[in-house]
Amino acid sequence: MTGGSTLLWGIGTTRTFRAHFALIERGVSYETVPIRTRTNSQDREDFRAVSISGKIPVLQIDDLTLSESAAIARYVTTRGLKSKSAIDQTFIDQWAFFMMTELDATALYVLRRHEGLPEIYGEAEAAVVAARAYFYRQINALDDALLDGRKFLLPDSFTELDILLISILDWARILNMLLSDAVQSYAAGIRQRDTYQEAFKVNYKS
Known part of the structure; x- marks a missing residue:
């Protein structure tokens, strides 16, 4: 560079x-x-x-x-x-780690490998079924957070968490995952942003 x-x-x-x-x-x-x-x-x-x-x-x-x-x-x-307080940053970390480990890597990427690319990673029906079930269990945490109709995951402002989350929800939509009304409403709002x-x-x- x-x-x-x-x-x-x-x-x-x-x-x-x-x-x-x-x-x-x-x-x-x-x-x-x-x-x-x-x-x-x-x-x-x-x-x-x-x-x-x-x-x-x-x-x-x-x-x-x-x-x-x-x-x-x-x-x-x-x-x-300006740097966030230690408490605020901890909550951001909590959500970010949750999304990257529980939703992205453990659920959606397993589906990507064994459902979307079986010619490379092999077919694994049991893993696919388990990954979908796991995604639905874990997404409940987001359902609870978004039930109040907030526009952003942290209610006061758009953060990197919204970038991570909408990318996951877009991926889930491609995989025909069923999402709650609260999650879909949140996603629709983010998708209306010109930057998105x-x-x-x-x-x-x-």
Whole structure:
């Protein structure tokens, strides 16, 4: 990366969407390098120089090279802002870890592997059934939080949590998961944001 430019490597996945949404939400000017998962673009030497694992997204910003979509979303959305109190940050961490471990990795990504990509990861009907059931059990925590009709997961403001959550709900919708009225109402509100719509276009329609 030269000249202080901001580069985002990766398009086309739920996880790359999080990075695009964060950057657009904060009004950060950046360039997109269209690396797509499971394509030859992942073998580009310039990409491997910034991502040894070949995983996307990768963000180069402020002389930093960041990976992991949740970390990117946090850095970008909090960049230059006053730090939150320890208590407030703990609640943000609680929700972020919950979404990344219980909903994304343990439930939805299992479905992605064994239902969406059986030719690579193998068929595993029992794992698919269990993952769907697990998602429904865990999403109850969000149902409870959103029953009051709040617009954002933290009632007072839009945060990286909303970026993580809408990406998960979009993914769940693709997988035909049934979501409560409260969750669907929340998701509809986030999807109306101009920044969401721009990020969706850049990430999925480029």
